[in-house]
Amino acid sequence: xxxxxxxxxxxxxxxxxxxxxxxxxxxxxxxxxxxxxxxxxxxxxxxxxxxxxxxxxxxxxxxxxxxxxxxxxxxxxxxxxxxxxxxxxxxxxxxxxxxxxxxxxxxxxxxx
Numbered sequence: 001x002x003x004x005x006x007x008x009x010x011x012x013x014x015x016x017x018x019x020x021x022x023x024x025x026x027x028x029x030x031x032x033x034x035x036x037x038x039x040x041x042x043x044x045x046x047x048x049x050x051x052x053x054x055x056x057x058x059x060x061x062x063x064x065x066x067x068x069x070x071x072x073x074x075x076x077x078x079x080x081x082x083x084x085x086x087x088x089x090x091x092x093x094x095x096x097x098x099x100x101x102x103x104x105x106x107x108x109x110x111x112x
Contacts, residue, residue, distance in 0.1 A: 001096040001109065002070035006061045007033065008081040008089040013059050016080045020063070023076055027112070029062040038086050058089060064096055066109050 008016060013030065020028060034055035045051075063073055074091055082088055101111035 004063045005092040012081040019080045031060045
């Protein structure tokens with residue numbers, strides 16, 4: 001099994017979620033996060049004063065799926081979150097040793 005963590009722009013969340021849902025990915029976790037990469041934040045002017053925003057709002061999506069479906073999930077996330085601009089985000093893929101559904105105690109892919 002694989003865990004896919006995707007950090008994307010907040011306004012792309014619904015588009016990505018709908019695409020994953022239509023493709024049969026039943027569960028995902030979403031966390032609002034802040035951070036920066038190459039963007040390094042930006043400056044804004046509020047009531048005549050300039051201030052710097054170092055951490056930009058992003059959304060982190062986490063999905064655990066079978067190894068055979070991981071590539072499909074990544075392609076969907078890429079195609080629905082990409083704008084071509086700096087700050088589109090990152091996708092991290094890692095191996096999952098075990099999954100246990102708390103309610104039924106099912107394990108492995110049955111628990112996903």
